[in-house]
Amino acid sequence: MASSDPVYLRVVDDLRRQIVNGSLAPGAVVPSRAQLTRRYGVGETAARHALRVLTTEGLIFGRVGSGHYVRERATLVPLHRSRFHDHHAPLAADLHSQGRRVSWVWRVERVRATPELADRLRLPEYAPIVRTRHIYRSNGKPVQLTWSYEPAELAEGQPVPAEGTDSRKSVVARMAAVGLNVTDIVETVRTRVPEPAEIDALDLCAGVHILHLERTHHAGSRPLETSDTVVPGDAFHLVYTLRP
Amino acid sequence: MASSDPVYLRVVDDLRRQIVNGSLAPGAVVPSRAQLTRRYGVGETAARHALRVLTTEGLIFGRVGSGHYVRERATLVPLHRSRFHDHHAPLAADLHSQGRRVSWVWRVERVRATPELADRLRLPEYAPIVRTRHIYRSNGKPVQLTWSYEPAELAEGQPVPAEGTDSRKSVVARMAAVGLNVTDIVETVRTRVPEPAEIDALDLCAGVHILHLERTHHAGSRPLETSDTVVPGDAFHLVYTLRP
């Protein structure tokens, strides 16, 4: 019976139960503030609080003027992080293999290494580097943001491709072209709250976390390229294939 | 100057800015409700709302009777998911290699496969399986929860170890003992909101997401074991080493 102390939690717990057990199906309308106050005999504040909690939990969403609805959990799309290393746009290759179309734009800039980037690329601080920005879209919707960085000296010998949506070779291929062999790739994964700019760029709704991937290509112990990738946590899951 | 339309956002944005740029250092007290109403000339509701938003963002936390404080972001502890496959407690081995001590408890049960588990282990529904529960602690604090499942027929030939904190061999080693070679391990990573039981078991504070790892050991295409692991997203990041 465990009637949790705070009143609003009674409402939250009951609605959450209904959502997870399916009696409130995805797309269904959630009782409105007015209805909740009557049904549960609570005040406006508690009803409102309950709806807000469920919203930040990502279980429901509100449409002003209309009502709250149960979020449909789009089944997470797998990103195969152990594959497509030799592709110029791994995400596109991966999703394409699953029957999805992806478009992207990118641009290249010459900048100087921040302390953190200098550390990641094992360069002196303020060393010149080449920064590439990728924005991937699936059906027009932005799904992945990537910053990629490589030492300017390595980018030097390579053909500078036109910006925009043209093809560009993979890191592995580009490095091979200047005689460097990528021997291993180290990728770290974390989850965090998106920054305002990321919420904007990825068109995220309230409460959605992101997966932040930091990937570095090495030749032996020498870092050749490092990148930061951000994908919405409610749309993707990552797949790694490992050998014991 | 982009003074965001809603008043509370002005407060949120300003406080967030101060936190990320460091003028509100970790551990520092955040202005109280009363102070916010005066400083920003807003009402109680807006001040309260602003503090709640920053709390669910994980930037601050409130201590009743005392005040709100800037959360110190413990640097994320790396979990090396590509290593320690042959260790009976990969997490412990990993953290131990980083100079941390980890303790754990576990218990084994015989249950029947749910549809989802049957699918993951390629077994008929309701097939008998052996379920193992692990709870890992670091300095007494729970840091990882794992459910592990394997077909009962595979667990059969193996010695049943005493429950508790004793050692148990790794999946790879145990399977090798019955003549099965683990050829590859597939791991998926997603982030999500913790379930109430997980909040409880991991002692999570508001707004913290978790990383959910689903790992399956295969011999060829035959699944030998599958597991679900949950770690707090504000304490760990995952590290994968890949080869191109």
Next chain:
DNA sequence: GGGCGCAAGTTGGAGCTCCAACTTTGACCC
């Protein structure tokens, strides 16, 4: 039958208030 417009319902922002439970601080007393 089809289109228009209004009324009712809904969200989200914002304001105010009361209170229990707790921490902190400072003053006072021994």
Next chain:
DNA sequence: GGGTCAAAGTTGGAGCTCCAACTTGCGCCC
């Protein structure tokens, strides 16, 4: 000096209200 206690401040729960902006559905009129 050290310990105790009360006052002040703080969070978090809960209640009520007003309002702008929006959606929706019903009824009415052409």
